Structures are given as C-alpha cells and as structure tokens.
Amino acid sequence: MNTHDNGAKNTLLTPGNVITAIILLVGLFITVLRFTKGIGSVTALDDNNPWGIWISFDLLCGVVLAAGGYTTTSAYYLFGLKHFRSAVRPAITSAFLGYAFVVFALHYDVGQPWRLVYPIFVSQGTTSILFEVGLCVFLYVTVLAIEFSPAVWEWLGIKKLRSLVLPLTIPLTILGVILSTMHQSSLGALYLIAPSKMHPLWYSSFIPVFFFISSMFAGMSMVIFEGILAHKGLHGKMDALHLKQADGVVLAFGKASAFVMMGYLFIRFYGVAMDNNFKYLFTGYGLWFLVETIGFVALPAFLYAMGARERNVSLMKIAAVITVLGVVLNRFNVSQVAFNYQLDASERYFPHWMEIGVSVFVVTLIITAYRFICTKMPVMYEHPEYKDAH
Amino acid sequence: MQRRKFLTLMSAAGLGAALSPASANAAATTSFNGHPEAVGVLHDSVRCIGCRKCEEGCFKVNGQDLPAFKNDPSAQRPDFADLEVLNKKRRTNCNTYTVVNRYQTEKGPVYRKLQCNHCQEPACASACFVKAFVKTPEGPVVYKPELCVGCRYCMVACPFYVPTYDYGSAWNPLVYKCTMCAPRIAKGQLPGCVEACPKEALVFGKRTDLINIARERIQKNPELYDAKVFGESEMGGTNWLYLSPVQHTELAQPELGKTSAPELTSGALGAVAMVAGIWPVLLGGAYAINKRRTKMAQEEAKEAVTTAVATTREEAEAKLQKALAKAEKDKDAAVAREVKKAREEAIQETEAKFAPPQAPDGESTPEDASGKEGDA
Ligand code: SF4
Ligand code: SF4
Ligand code: SF4
Numbered sequence: 001m002n003t004h005d006n007g008a009k010n011t012l013l014t015p016g017n018v019i020t021a022i023i024l025l026v027g028l029f030i031t032v033l034r035f036t037k038g039i040g041s042v043t044a045l046d047d048n049n050p051w052g053i054w055i056s057f058d059l060l061c062g063v064v065l066a067a068g069g070y071t072t073t074s075a076y077y078l079f080g081l082k083h084f085r086s087a088v089r090p091a092i093t094s095a096f097l098g099y100a101f102v103v104f105a106l107h108y109d110v111g112q113p114w115r116l117v118y119p120i121f122v123s124q125g126t127t128s129i130l131f132e133v134g135l136c137v138f139l140y141v142t143v144l145a146i147e148f149s150p151a152v153w154e155w156l157g158i159k160k161l162r163s164l165v166l167p168l169t170i171p172l173t174i175l176g177v178i179l180s181t182m183h184q185s186s187l188g189a190l191y192l193i194a195p196s197k198m199h200p201l202w203y204s205s206f207i208p209v210f211f212f213i214s215s216m217f218a219g220m221s222m223v224i225f226e227g228i229l230a231h232k233g234l235h236g237k238m239d240a241l242h243l244k245q246a247d248g249v250v251l252a253f254g255k256a257s258a259f260v261m262m263g264y265l266f267i268r269f270y271g272v273a274m275d276n277n278f279k280y281l282f283t284g285y286g287l288w289f290l291v292e293t294i295g296f297v298a299l300p301a302f303l304y305a306m307g308a309r310e311r312n313v314s315l316m317k318i319a320a321v322i323t324v325l326g327v328v329l330n331r332f333n334v335s336q337v338a339f340n341y342q343l344d345a346s347e348r349y350f351p352h353w354m355e356i357g358v359s360v361f362v363v364t365l366i367i368t369a370y371r372f373i374c375t376k377m378p379v380m381y382e383h384p385e386y387k388d389a390h
Numbered sequence: 391m392q393r394r395k396f397l398t399l400m401s402a403a404g405l406g407a408a409l410s411p412a413s414a415n416a417a418a419t420t421s422f423n424g425h426p427e428a429v430g431v432l433h434d435s436v437r438c439i440g441c442r443k444c445e446e447g448c449f450k451v452n453g454q455d456l457p458a459f460k461n462d463p464s465a466q467r468p469d470f471a472d473l474e475v476l477n478k479k480r481r482t483n484c485n486t487y488t489v490v491n492r493y494q495t496e497k498g499p500v501y502r503k504l505q506c507n508h509c510q511e512p513a514c515a516s517a518c519f520v521k522a523f524v525k526t527p528e529g530p531v532v533y534k535p536e537l538c539v540g541c542r543y544c545m546v547a548c549p550f551y552v553p554t555y556d557y558g559s560a561w562n563p564l565v566y567k568c569t570m571c572a573p574r575i576a577k578g579q580l581p582g583c584v585e586a587c588p589k590e591a592l593v594f595g596k597r598t599d600l601i602n603i604a605r606e607r608i609q610k611n612p613e614l615y616d617a618k619v620f621g622e623s624e625m626g627g628t629n630w631l632y633l634s635p636v637q638h639t640e641l642a643q644p645e646l647g648k649t650s651a652p653e654l655t656s657g658a659l660g661a662v663a664m665v666a667g668i669w670p671v672l673l674g675g676a677y678a679i680n681k682r683r684t685k686m687a688q689e690e691a692k693e694a695v696t697t698a699v700a701t702t703r704e705e706a707e708a709k710l711q712k713a714l715a716k717a718e719k720d721k722d723a724a725v726a727r728e729v730k731k732a733r734e735e736a737i738q739e740t741e742a743k744f745a746p747p748q749a750p751d752g753e754s755t756p757e758d759a760s761g762k763e764g765d766a
Contacts, residue, residue, distance in 0.1 A: 040557030045557060046557070047554040047555060050542035050543075050545035050555060078676050080676075080681075080684065109541075111538070123521050124520075125519040127652060129517070130517065130519040130543045174674060178666055178669045178670065181665045185661075189658035192654050192657075193651050193654050193655050194547055196549045197546075208658050
C-alpha cells in the first residue's frame, strides 16, 4: 500500500490522472457554456424531446444504480445478514455520492436550477409524480448524508456527533427503504402520464413496479460491480474483514438477484400479456425488447444462479456487469427508445456530444470523490477505535 | 437459516410489489365533466383554407411576449403571406403559439390548426410539480412563469406536443404556449386567431355550445364531415374542439383514450400511502424477528456455557475431593495445591472455549460460515 502511494505521488502524470484532468477541464468548459448561453447551446434537446441523456442517464440510471444503499443496509440491519457488515459503508458511500451527484447534474438540466427548491418550499404540485420524486430524493439524500456521516466523524475524531447518529441507524434504514421504494417506482411512474407517446412494449400500468423491482437487483449488482472496481483500485484500503466477507457478499447478493430477476422477467412478460401486446414482439421494437429482457435479464439471472450453485464468484461478477448494463439499457429504452417512438426519425433525439461530456464529467467527479473518501475515511476498513461499536 | 432469511426478504419485497399494481388498477377518481361556463374554440377543417391569417392574428396580439421579439422590437417578423411553409410539417415553438398544417387526404388538401387545446383535465397541469399550469374555470389553461423551474415534465406529459421551451435563454428560460388569449377574453375580446379568421373556420364560445354547433354541422352535412368531434372526450375532453372532413388521425391527431392524465397517475400516487404505511410495519417486523433471533442465539450460547462450566466445575470438584482425600491420606500439602491449580485451569479453559460472541453481530450461522469459507 505504501509503495503504491509513493509511486503515485512521485509522478502525477499517470495516464489515469491525465485523462481525469482532461475530462474535468472539458466539463468545466461545458459548464460555463451551459450557464452563460443556455441549455440550447450544449444540448440537442428540442420541443418534441424535452428530456435527453441528462434525464435518462444522470437521473434515471444514477438513481437506480445507487440503489445499493438501501439493498445493502436493509440486508444487514433489517434482515440480519451479518456477513454484509463490511459491505454497508462502501454501499452507503456510493449511494450518497450517487444521489448527491444526481442532484448536482439536475442543475444542468432544469432551466432555472436556482428554483429547484420551489416544489418543496414555494409551490407544491402534489398531483405530480415528479413532485413525489423530488420530495423523496430530497429526503433520501438527507438520510444518506446522515447514514454516511459517521465515517466523517470517525475521520475527524468527533466522537460526540458520531454517537449522536448511531442510535438512528435502524429508523434511518427503514426510512431509506420507504423513500427508495417510492422514488424508484415513481421514476417509472413519470411515464404513466404519456401512454400515447410510449411504445406499448415499454408502457404498462406496472411500470412503477418494474422500476422498483429492477432497482433491487440493480442495487445488488452495483454493489458487486463496485466491489470489482474497488478491489482493483483500493485493495490496500480494505481490512481483513472486508476481504474475508467480500465473496460472501457476492454470493448472497448474486443469489438474491437471480431470484428477483426471475420474478421481474415474469412480470415484464405478464405486462405484455395483460395489455395483449404480443403482436409487437415480432417487430423491430419487439426484437429490441427481447434483447433487453432475454439478453440482459434472463441471461445474467441464469449466470447468477449457476454461480450460486457452483459457488463460482467470478461467474457472478460477470453476471453483475451484464445486469448493470441491462438496467442502464432498460432506462434508456423507456426514456428514449420507447418515448416518442411514433415520431419521424428526423424528429427523434440524439445527444449532443456536450451532453455526453457533462455525463462523463459527473461520473468522473463521483469516482474522484469516492477515491478521496475511501483513502481518507474509514469506509473499506473499520476505524480501530470503533471496531466493535458498529 | 440462510434460506429462511432469504424468504423473509423475498416475501417482504413481493408484498411491496403486489401493492402497487393492485391500487393502480383499482384507483377510482371522481369523474369530472368540465367547468360548465368554460369557453373554448371550435376549428372546422372543412371551412379552413390554410391562409395562415390566424397565425398572423396570434402574432399580432402575442408577438410582444415571445422571446425573439420581447426584447428586440426590431427583430424581423415572420412572413405570414408565405404559403410555402405549408409544404412541410410544422409545430409550435417558443416564438409561435399556433401553426396551420396541410395534410393530403382523399378529399384533397385539408388544413388543421395546432395550438394548446386547453384540456379540461390538463396533463401539463397535473404533471407540473410547482403548479405553474392552472386550469381556470373560465376555460384557458394559464401558465405562471414566476414559478416554473424548467423541468419540462409538462412537455413530456402533454399528449398534443404543445408546451415549448426557450432553450436559448440562459437566465430566464420559460415554457411558452397558446394562452387562449386569456387576457383578451377577460376583457370581452375574441382570441387573436379567431378574430383574424376570414372564413369563420374558428368559432369562439362556451364549450357546451360549441359541441352543439359541431354536432349540428355534422348532422346537416354528414357527407362533408367525419362523425367525430375531436376533443369531446380525448383524455377527459379539451376546450378546443375539431371538425374534420376525414378521420382525425389523418390530420395527425393522436389516438387517445378517454382516461384523463390525473387518472393515469392517481393509482401510482395512491400507492405512496400504502408504501409509507406498510413498509415500516414489515421492515420493523423483520428487524424485530432478526434481533430476537440473534438474542435467542446469544442466550442459548450463554446457557450452553453455563452448563458446560457447571459440569466442568462438578467434575473438577469431584476430582478435587478425590485428590484431597488422597492428599489427606498422603498428608502431602504440595500435591493438594497442585490439584487446586489444575481445577482452576480446567474451569478457565472451558469458559474460554464456550465464550459467547463478543460483538452483537459477530454471530455467524453455520451456513454463513460455510458459504464464505467454501470460496475463500
Ligand atoms: S394541450 Fe397540452 S399544454 Fe394544452 S392544456 Fe392540454 S396538456 Fe396542457
Ligand atoms: S417546465 Fe415549468 S411548467 Fe413545465 S412542468 Fe416543469 S415547472 Fe411546470
Ligand atoms: S387563442 Fe390566442 S394565443 Fe392561442 S392561438 Fe389563438 S391567438 Fe394565439
């Protein structure tokens, strides 16, 4: 660990750092442009396509991929899966960062970000699904901030604040699940209002349920996926407990994902059957629907199940990567492929490179922040002074 | 035990999932038939000649509010006499509240005017999370720019692709759409477009009257008109109504059900209360069960230790007695001391062996352990 750190200090010009710096510079450039020349100067959005990848990726994917927070905390604190102990802090950390940056990214997308608090404090549009999303995300960011804070207090050595927060763990965990259930499903419910604009294969009155259920396995798979990344970059920061429990977490979450994904597949097709949409399966959209559901749900679910049976952790890691990609694909399918499907090709949306630039910028910020936190604060390891008082 | 935990997890999740669709289907909203006095406009495509005079009339009364002209009176105004634009499909934008499009049909070219339909139960108003859109009892759906955050969900929600956005503005981007000329109506004037129409293809009036007029026209000339009055029931009905010589879908009107926007989302909104009510109970229950199980396991362990220690103590005691008896016999005090030490050691050893888990969550089930070790 030490030699590694020293090596990094000696030369800042590692390829990784250079790429990060370039991304950050480009991001700043686009940011200036966005806030001085307007949304139109950096996006391909128009009157038919008001929501682009800043919604599809930064909001929809951002939120669903941060679901690891509620799945892990409830597995450990509520369902008593004790060997998840070492996974809790990393999951809360990445969930907190994920949500914080969802809110950050929204400042680019909405026209008047300085009014983002209006729905909560000025004029409550309670009939709006977006109001529910906004309120839940606002509350949940707060919950995550509190759940995450002990790492900060331990790092700074402020024992008082830490002991103030700890008794709140269980209520906060329950509140976190409630809020997650609501806004994960509500993100899908956003599209309920526009049946005529959505391709029937992706429109269903079940869409909130689809979004919620998929958030469960997305969250679990993300925990596994982040584990893979963290073991590459932050191995030195992990303590013995973390390393010992890591495979157990993969096995348990992988197995759970397999079950949930089977159920999810069933209701996806049940939705098609209920609305009698089978005829669409034999069109181009139908093929794409099958790619999404079979290739990116059934396949990884099968791999998870195989991995669980053979106790093959690497196979489950592959499954996790495919699952995460599949959930991203689903969110794009709902918000971009299915939405406005009936418009002419010339009226459809394709992102401007600067929109992608902002999304890459945001992801880079998250990773940078995560690395910073994990090197400074007790996330991957337990603070020696508080070892047993978890 | 792992399996049982897993089932707890699954059933809790399944129940949560089962709730939403049920309530989504069962949600009943009171049916709303519109404000009785609300006004609207009827556009008759049989009469419309596609002259774009309504577009010009709209610009005349609203031009000063449009972003391109608001701050720049010298900006070049559109040429409304140019009929070439009818060759391509147009839509409204932040500088144009209304457009007329031409559609080629078996009855020749047919024109249809596009603008906000001022729905009776507007999707835009239902979608707006700051109530920036309001359906007034008088008819118009009006916009409050001072509230708008610019999330553009109204644009996603509107089934008619009506609200538009001023993407070019950095500091005050807003949504723009036809106002039904609400300020003019309030003054007793006609909407700009209606006033400008040379063919009386636009009729302004109470919505209920407009429906009667429309039906009458269809009845009088059934060969000229499609039997449907578009807007009568679409998504709860609109205050802007349409007559057409051909099927309305040929004029690019969307195929919409009768279900209004609020009805489409009320189920999901209703499920919120369910989630908020039931999750704490389920999750609190799961937590309590697991906590109790942990406690019971700990108690069991403690009991086992106590018994073990007691047994050892008894055995040691017996040994001691025997040894003491022997020592007595041998009158060897040194031996007695040794034996006493051995007894203490035996007790300590047993206690250490059966020591309860130190941390409350240090409990690990046999399955858990095998699961981890099997792969490590
Ligand atoms: S047509 Fe669209 S913008 Fe106009 S009232 Fe209806 S939903 Fe709102
Ligand atoms: S863009 Fe403005 S008017 Fe439209 S939904 Fe958002 S806040 Fe409401
Ligand atoms: S009602 Fe007024 S704002 Fe609407 S299209 Fe007619 S003139 Fe324009």
